[in-house]
Amino acid sequence: MEDWRRIDIDAYEPENHLSKEELLPNLPETSKEDIEAISKQARVYLSQGKFIEALKLGLSYPPYIASEQIKNLHTETIFEILCSIKNNHNLNDLSSFVKQLDSDEQDTLVKYLYKTMSTSYGQKQGGLLLSWYEKTVEITGLGPIVRFLSDRRTV
Amino acid sequence: MSAPVIYQLGHQPIKDHTFSPDRSFLAITKGNEVELYQVSSSLTIKPKLFTILKGHDKTVTSVDISPDGTRILTCSQDRNALVWEFDGNDYKPTLVLLRINRAATVCKWSPDGQKFAVGSSDRVIAVCYYEAENDWWVSKHLKKPLKSTITSLSWHPNNVLLASGSTDGHVRVFSAFIKGIDEKPEPTVWGSKLPFQTLCGDFINETGAWVHDVSFTPDGNALGFVSHDSTIGIIYPEGEGLAPRSIINVKTQYLPFKSFVFLSNNKLVVGGHNCNLIVFEGDESEWKESYKVEKQKDLINDIPERKDNDDEEEISSHQALNMFKQLDLKGRVNKPSNGADGSKALSTIHQNTISSIRLFSNNKVSTSGIDGKIVIFTV
Numbered sequence: 001m002e003d004w005r006r007i008d009i010d011a012y013e014p015e016n017h018l019s020k021e022e023l024l025p026n027l028p029e030t031s032k033e034d035i036e037a038i039s040k041q042a043r044v045y046l047s048q049g050k051f052i053e054a055l056k057l058g059l060s061y062p063p064y065i066a067s068e069q070i071k072n073l074h075t076e077t078i079f080e081i082l083c084s085i086k087n088n089h090n091l092n093d094l095s096s097f098v099k100q101l102d103s104d105e106q107d108t109l110v111k112y113l114y115k116t117m118s119t120s121y122g123q124k125q126g127g128l129l130l131s132w133y134e135k136t137v138e139i140t141g142l143g144p145i146v147r148f149l150s151d152r153r154t155v
Numbered sequence: 156m157s158a159p160v161i162y163q164l165g166h167q168p169i170k171d172h173t174f175s176p177d178r179s180f181l182a183i184t185k186g187n188e189v190e191l192y193q194v195s196s197s198l199t200i201k202p203k204l205f206t207i208l209k210g211h212d213k214t215v216t217s218v219d220i221s222p223d224g225t226r227i228l229t230c231s232q233d234r235n236a237l238v239w240e241f242d243g244n245d246y247k248p249t250l251v252l253l254r255i256n257r258a259a260t261v262c263k264w265s266p267d268g269q270k271f272a273v274g275s276s277d278r279v280i281a282v283c284y285y286e287a288e289n290d291w292w293v294s295k296h297l298k299k300p301l302k303s304t305i306t307s308l309s310w311h312p313n314n315v316l317l318a319s320g321s322t323d324g325h326v327r328v329f330s331a332f333i334k335g336i337d338e339k340p341e342p343t344v345w346g347s348k349l350p351f352q353t354l355c356g357d358f359i360n361e362t363g364a365w366v367h368d369v370s371f372t373p374d375g376n377a378l379g380f381v382s383h384d385s386t387i388g389i390i391y392p393e394g395e396g397l398a399p400r401s402i403i404n405v406k407t408q409y410l411p412f413k414s415f416v417f418l419s420n421n422k423l424v425v426g427g428h429n430c431n432l433i434v435f436e437g438d439e440s441e442w443k444e445s446y447k448v449e450k451q452k453d454l455i456n457d458i459p460e461r462k463d464n465d466d467e468e469e470i471s472s473h474q475a476l477n478m479f480k481q482l483d484l485k486g487r488v489n490k491p492s493n494g495a496d497g498s499k500a501l502s503t504i505h506q507n508t509i510s511s512i513r514l515f516s517n518n519k520v521s522t523s524g525i526d527g528k529i530v531i532f533t534v
Binding site for chain 1: 256278302303323324359361362363364365382383384385386406407408409410411
């Protein structure tokens with residue numbers, strides 16, 4: 001027999017397949033307007049010095065079901081918030097910010113830390129992201145990292 | 156609390172293990188084979204290997220012993236399941252007609268030992284029973300709406316309901332009622348009319364991550380599962396056709412859990428990639444971590460213990476030679492100055508993932524690990 005290891009056996013049973021769409025969680029789609037509104041509101045909070053409000057807002061509405069473009073837009077918003085907090089506080093204050101988040105928000109924060117590390121603008125601020133990462137994992141343990149890896153709801 | 160009993164049975168991974176109901180022998184999977192060990196009642200003597208079951212030609216994925224202790228069930232990636240019976244001299248296998256085209260991943264006897272279920276990556280669960288006229292085990296398939304690999308199975312105490320966990324993050328409860336074998340079951344919280352293949356419940360975890368293990372509570376009125384997102388879920392159904400009364404999702408800060416058992420309706424013990432057992436307690440309003448079975452160092456903050464003078468200490472040329480020999484032979488470095496504890500990397504007994512946990516007695520559980528250990532813990 002020829003190279004049987006390369007035979008795509010799934011092709012013979014198309015109806016039994018799980019498509020990528022089927023694996024996505026059943027959640028409402030996020031529109032561009034929603035994300036822009038959040039971004040605007042977050043900037044208002046930041047200008048008023050309400051840092052934790054801005055962070056919580058950003059992390060409460062992650063666009064799980066949305067186009068890549070919308071997801072990237074929101075990532076930029078989160079990045080802006082993280083930079084702003086870091087620039088206005090000293091390193092040890094980051095812990096208190098992380099502590100004020102609930103466990104869902106902490107999970108989302110870790111997801112965005114990884115995502116921003118993969119962007120070109122994030123890589124220029126590697127030190128900043130790593131200090132956020134260090135302070136977060138110190139408090140949350142390994143759980144959020146495992147959930148970042150296993151969660152099908154990607155940001 | 157008595158000290159854990161540790162058996163190091165070779166160095167190959169043990170994917171699954173099970174003790175016979177009277178605790179007189181132990182079956183473990185090892186590569187393509189299953190090894191049977193005689194266990195002393197005092198547990199202090201190292202188990203003695205007395206038989207190797209050779210019949211599969213790919214990795215054995217699961218092993219289970221029937222409730223009366225006479226039949227050993229094994230299944231393997233070679234797409235077969237075998238039922239082994241002792242004929243006075245030796246264990247003889249009977250092939251099961253599974254009719255699946257991909258690996259069998261998990262097998263479980265029903266509580267009365269009349270039938271068993273085999274999960275597979277062929278997107279079916281084969282429910283198997285004995286057909287006397289042909290003298291073999293035949294199967295009926297649970298198919299819909301399965302579309303992914305089955306990782307775990309659990310029988311309800313009534314012998315009819317079967318729970319499955321799969322890699323699409325779903326936990327499902329099916330009826331595996333076989334006409335002519337099962338008595339008509341009493342109605343339960345999961346449903347009352349139960350012809351074969353009835354889907355009595357379909358739940359998904361929050362993240363959609365792989366479900367690694369699933370189990371009914373001892374009373375059968377709730378269902379627990381552990382997933383690859385380091386969470387534990389427990390479902391309390393309200394009744395037929397109604398939304399569940401409560402779904403508990405416990406997020407933890409550990410590495411993912413591979414296996415768990417209920418110690419009672421309100422207490423469970425989990426273990427997995429974090430190499431330690433952790434006990435959780437709760438009810439339908441909340442579940443919480445109550446304690447770790449072994450003391451464990453934090454993997455993030457604590458680096459492995461070193462002696463203070465470690466760096467200064469010079470090693471002799473003889474020790475250095477041994478070190479390089481070790482490196483050459485085993486591919487690892489043991490700093491000679493560390494002595495005995497140098498080889499122990501983790502602070503727990505298991506040095507690698509705990510692959511399966513089984514109830515041993517009222518307050519004891521047995522675990523098997525990728526490190527080739529079987530350990531009996533008091534919890």
